[in-house]
Amino acid sequence: MGPESDIIISSRIRLARNIEDFPFPIALTKHKSKELIQKVSSGILEGNTTLKNEFKLYELEEMPPLERQVLVETYLISSHLAEQWEKSAVLLNRDESVSIMINEEDHIRIQCLLPGLQLNEAWDLADKIDDVLEERIQYAFDEQLGYLTSCPTNVGTGIRASVMVHLPALTMTGYINRILQAAGQIGLAVRGIYGEGTEFLGNIFQISNQLTLGRNEAEIISNLKDVTLQIIQKERDARNTLLSSNPIQLEDRIYRSFGVLANARILSSQECMQLLSDLRLGIDTQIIKGISMDVVNQIMVMSQGAYLQKIAGKPLSAHERDIRRAALIREKIQKKG
Amino acid sequence: MLCENCNKRTATVHVTKILNDKKTELHLCEQCAKQSEEMPFDTSFSINNFLTGLLDSIQDSPIKVDYIKTTKCDQCGMTYGKFKQLGRLGCAQCYNAFREKLFPLIKRVQGSEVHSGKVPKRAGGNIRLKKEIKRLKSELDDAIRKEAFERAAVLRDQIREMESQLNSLN
Numbered sequence: 001m002g003p004e005s006d007i008i009i010s011s012r013i014r015l016a017r018n019i020e021d022f023p024f025p026i027a028l029t030k031h032k033s034k035e036l037i038q039k040v041s042s043g044i045l046e047g048n049t050t051l052k053n054e055f056k057l058y059e060l061e062e063m064p065p066l067e068r069q070v071l072v073e074t075y076l077i078s079s080h081l082a083e084q085w086e087k088s089a090v091l092l093n094r095d096e097s098v099s100i101m102i103n104e105e106d107h108i109r110i111q112c113l114l115p116g117l118q119l120n121e122a123w124d125l126a127d128k129i130d131d132v133l134e135e136r137i138q139y140a141f142d143e144q145l146g147y148l149t150s151c152p153t154n155v156g157t158g159i160r161a162s163v164m165v166h167l168p169a170l171t172m173t174g175y176i177n178r179i180l181q182a183a184g185q186i187g188l189a190v191r192g193i194y195g196e197g198t199e200f201l202g203n204i205f206q207i208s209n210q211l212t213l214g215r216n217e218a219e220i221i222s223n224l225k226d227v228t229l230q231i232i233q234k235e236r237d238a239r240n241t242l243l244s245s246n247p248i249q250l251e252d253r254i255y256r257s258f259g260v261l262a263n264a265r266i267l268s269s270q271e272c273m274q275l276l277s278d279l280r281l282g283i284d285t286q287i288i289k290g291i292s293m294d295v296v297n298q299i300m301v302m303s304q305g306a307y308l309q310k311i312a313g314k315p316l317s318a319h320e321r322d323i324r325r326a327a328l329i330r331e332k333i334q335k336k337g
Numbered sequence: 338m339l340c341e342n343c344n345k346r347t348a349t350v351h352v353t354k355i356l357n358d359k360k361t362e363l364h365l366c367e368q369c370a371k372q373s374e375e376m377p378f379d380t381s382f383s384i385n386n387f388l389t390g391l392l393d394s395i396q397d398s399p400i401k402v403d404y405i406k407t408t409k410c411d412q413c414g415m416t417y418g419k420f421k422q423l424g425r426l427g428c429a430q431c432y433n434a435f436r437e438k439l440f441p442l443i444k445r446v447q448g449s450e451v452h453s454g455k456v457p458k459r460a461g462g463n464i465r466l467k468k469e470i471k472r473l474k475s476e477l478d479d480a481i482r483k484e485a486f487e488r489a490a491v492l493r494d495q496i497r498e499m500e501s502q503l504n505s506l507n
Binding site for chain 2: 018020022023024026027105127130131134135138139140141142143144145146147148150151152153155156157159187211212213214215216217220
């Protein structure tokens with residue numbers, strides 16, 4: 001589950017890279033894009049490192065649309081990559097901690113995703129893969145500007161470091177808005193993962209660096225890490241306040257959500273995200289015992305639209321999905337509960 | 338004013354179309370406007386829109402239409418106008434082609450213009466060599482101008498050697 005996993009769900013490092021003498025994906029023909037997929041994948045699969053046995057290439061064109069959607073839901077590829085399916089591909093390693101997206105907004109997007117707070121570990125992994133790729137590929141690199149990217153907001157290091165955090169107590173107490181504001185002022189972006197606008201569905205947020213130029217990778221990562229540690233502390237304080245000032249109200253909320261999850265027959269994905277947030281908080285605060293966080297994390301992945309359809313083996317209407325989602329969660333919770 | 342299509346919601350999108358000197362006006366609410374085939378109406382607000390919006394505001398004077406139309410990247414054919422629209426560059430060479438407008442933008446959104454992170458080993462070596470060759474060449478020009486031919490011959494040999502090194506790296 002990784003360090004600090006009661007609040008930090010996952011850590012991610014993404015590096016944007018482009019290859020010299022190829023137009024960026026936005027201006028790339030289909031023919032050229034296939035050539036590029038070949039070039040990048042051979043860099044990993046035919047190199048003389050141990051990486052070649054760990055990775056497998058998936059060309060999106062050859063995948064059923066539902067499979068592509070499952071990869072999006074599990075954060076292995078971006079929705080942008082899936083939209084570019086005719087020209088794109090992804091290299092995935094066995095434990096799915098690394099995905100190398102080919103022909104996303106940039107030619108290469110190395111993404112390392114680890115559970116808990118493991119930004120440095122994820123960076124080491126991404127850095128290593130970057131070095132292996134570079135042995136065979138000439139990157140588009142400018143002495144002054146660094147790694148050149150299709151969008152100037154990624155130029156320089158091309159790094160986007162982020163953590164996915166669960167902040168229910170800060171949201172309940174309303175402090176989250178202050179944090180969103182403060183983070184913006186020091187060059188970090190905080191946004192809700194699910195839902196739009198002011199409604200933060202499931203109380204899950206992504207915190208990431210906004211700037212990619214002028215600071216080196218270590219500085220960018222440690223800046224994010226320091227702020228994240230402070231936010232963790234604030235969330236823990238807020239949880240303690242809730243627990244000590246009005247425990248019965250918090251317990252009531254958590255048990256109600258647990259009751260619905262364990263018994264409902266129809267569950268929309270929105271309602272599910274909100275209830276799961278309460279369950280997660282209940283497990284963290286030991287109000288709910290006997291259910292492991294692994295189960296919650298499994299439910300988070302398996303209760304999403306494309307995944308449900310994959311299990312069912314056929315397309316489902318929204319209503320059918322809601323029924324199957326409820327059934328899946330009942331089964332998961334009752335088995336462990 | 339109510340939406341001309343649904344007559345329920347307030348019209349917030351107003352379109353004036355002039356076709357063959359004939360003027361038509363259309364007043365729609367946002368929902369109906371989205372569905373209307375009359376116009377490609379995009380309410381999505383992306384980082385790219387935002388970024389290119391900044392491009393205009395950072396100029397001392399409004400960018401001349403000429404610049405938008407005629408400034409073009411030789412490598413990939415991307416025009417400055419197209420970049421403004423997309424918010425994305427077409428190739429690495431675009432950074433040079435649009436340098437004049439792009440660098441102030443980068444400075445503004447990134448707060449810096451100088452990379453201080455990782456340098457790829459191979460390309461990094463290349464860059465050092467290229468930089469050195471450039472320096473030696475200007476020294477060579479200088480030597481020739483001063484008619485210091487012995488010095489020039491030494492420099493010429495150094496440049497040749499570095500260029501062959503560069504070729505072997507590529």
